[in-house]
Structure formats: structure tokens, C-alpha cells
Amino acid sequence: MDWGVISRNIYFLLGGLGLTFQLAIISIAGGLLLGIIVGLARTSSIRWINYPATVYVNFFRSLPLILVIFWFYFLMPFIMGRPLGDFLSAIIAFIVFESSYFAEIVRAGIGSIRKEQVFAGYSTGLNYYKTMRHVVIPQALRNMVPSLVTQCVIIFQDTSLAYVIGLKEFLRRTALVDAAQFRSIELYSFAAVVYLVFCFAGSLASRRLEKRGRQMGR
């Protein structure tokens, strides 16, 4: 065993962790935003809004993430007429893919709010947008917090798949160090501990938020 391999390469590895966080945060922000729009569209009773959203969600939830990452990597230059680079195409793939999961969380959250709450908003003169913004979404969001945090943790782990298009995020850099220095056990154990710490912190935060939400609820 030579644990020194980690301290010798720590800046290289932490640089990868930074990239992993960048990927995760941008994907979560973009995925959530797009997911809210698609999720709201899924709850619409108007067919030409509801149908495309349903097709979108079912389509991307049926594909493996790795395929979507590859696909956008080769597809984007074809659409845009020039290569976008591995980081940008990975971001687009993550946002599109994860938004379909966020959309389902949003749809379930909104479904958990009774129709009469919408009626109450309407009856005082609020329009659709204001009723959603002030009455439905704040309540739905509270119900969605545990699932949202879980999904964020999953995205954090999913970013490691970006290695397939050569993105040098944390796990990819761990593999690169291993390829040069043949310290697989030490390096991958270190990587495991890092993922474990951040994901476990996420789960803890989720549980705490859930508890607080329950206290505020009634």
C-alpha cells in the first residue's frame, strides 16, 4: 500500500472534483428549471401542451444516460455546425436527461395539492400564473424536497459518466493517475470515500429538510 499517491496528486484530483461540482451544479440548476416547465406542462389539461411534455419525459426516461451523453456529443456538432466541446455537450446532455426526472417529481408534487386550493386562488381573482406561483408551487415544493435532494445526489454520481466523452472530472482523473502509477486500490478507495461523504451529507440534509417541512406543515 502506498497512500502517498493521493497526496502527491491531490491538486490534480481536486481539480477534477471541482469540475464534477461544476457539472453537477449547472446540471441541477438547468435540469430543475426545465423540469419545472415540463412538469407543469404535464399537469396541463390542454392536449397540445400535455402531449409533447409526456412524450419528452417518457422518451428520455427510457434511455440510458450514457447513450444520451454519447448521442449529444455526436449530435450537437451536426445540429450547430461546429463542435461544442466535451464540457458543453455533457452539460446539455445532463440538463435534457435530468429534466425528465425532475419533471416527474414536479408533476407528482403538484398532484399532491388538492384541486380546491387552485379553486381558492382562482376565486379571489388570481390567474393561472399567480395561483401557481403563490399558492400551488410553494406547497408542492415543500412536498417535493426529499425527492429533489435525492435526485441531486443521483446527479452528483451521474456526472462520473461524462468520462465516456473524455471529460476530465474527478473519477476520470482518478483513473488517469491509476494508469500512470498503478495504485488502483488506494486511488479508488479514496474516490469512494469522497463520493460517500458528499452523497451522505446530501441524504442527511434531505432528512432534516423533510422533518422541518413536516413541522411547518401543520
Next chain:
Amino acid sequence: MIEIKNVSLWYDKFQALYDVTTTIKKNQTVVTCGPSGCGKSSLLRCINGLERFQQGEIIVDGKSVQDPKTNISELRADIGMVFQHFELYPHMTALRNLTLAPTLVRKKSKEEAEAAALKLLERVGIREQADKYPGEMSGGQQQRVAIGRALATEPKVMLFDEPTSALDPEMIKEVLDVMIHLAKEGMTMIVVTHEMGFAREVANEIIFMDEGRIIERGTDESFFKNPKSERTKDFLSKILI
């Protein structure tokens, strides 16, 4: 104030309202009663456009509810509604429940809306509950906040959909008292209820509905003393013990 002309409503194949026609004049309190599923709640929801009817027309304060040219949100702010299960916003304090629509729809400033809301809470007798959340209040208090919320946009008409039927018996009176007060001040009201004591005290007229139709309409005395139809007699004999 409210004109209902030949309104028919279907839920898929089930017809909930059959050619309903009636008028409610300004400053009148009209009580609507009838067995459950008779269409009385559906009719209320048609009046403020929460339910879309397929035939007929409803005109409130000179504006046709389903006319695409009518600004339905503004019209709804002119029509207050009180629900059976209160439907307060659980994530907002009582005060915020009352100020939301005035600030967003009537474009009042926060200070102006809050001052008016506190006065309304005073009127329904629960000013001291202003900073509480609905979950921290009794049913009777919640329903009084809900009446305050409906009044906050200064509506010209109030609709009550079984406002006391989800309440414990000892809380019914405090809610009815607020409604009686409102009726005596001259508010135009349609009240779906089986509280016949309330009907006797303040209703100018009573409408009896069954199976989606208006069976009978009368002033309270004629309605209680000599109902014309057999079905009304039968219904009254069941609820007036």
C-alpha cells in the same frame, strides 16, 4: 345582480344541471338547498367560472361569465367564495391569506392591504389570530378567516358552498353569526346550506333543487309553511326534525 339563463352542465355524459334559470337581485340573500348531488354546488361554481357549462349564459354585474371578452380574473375578484373545507393557504399566515389577492389583483400596497385585512379580521372577530397559520386554528376560526379572505377584494357578491357542514357543532354558530351580519349589511349572497335556522333569519328567498333542476323557489314563509311540490315537502320533513 346575477342572471342565470337556461344553464345546462354535463360532466362527460352525466348531466348535472338541466336548463337552470333564475335571478338574484342586489342586496338579497338566497339560500339554496337540496339533497347531495342535486347540482347546487355545481351551480355556484358556474357563477364564478370555476366550472364551464356547455349551454346557457350567466351574467354577473352586467358581465357574461363565459364571454371570452370578460376578464374572468377581475370578475372573480368581484365574487367572493367560501368553501366547505375552508381552503385557506396553509403556508401563509391568516393575515397573508387576506392580503394576497388585494396586493396581486387589486394592486394595493402592502401597508394598505394589511390595514384593510386587520379591519376585516376584526370584523369576523379574530384579529388576535392574524399571525397564526391555518393549521394552528380551530375549524370555526379558519372558516372566519376564509370569509375574511373572500371579502378582502371587496366583492359585490358572496357565494357560500356549505360553509358550516365541515364544522363541529359548537363552531357553527360563530360562522353563521358572521354570515348573518353580512346579510344584514346588505351583501348580495347565495348560500348553499342546510342550516334552516339561518335561512329563516336572513334569507329573502329559498331555492330548492333536486336532480339538477330548480324545483321550487319562494320567500321563507311560503317555502316553509306551504311548499308546493311533494319533493320539497319530503326534503323538508327530513331536515326539519
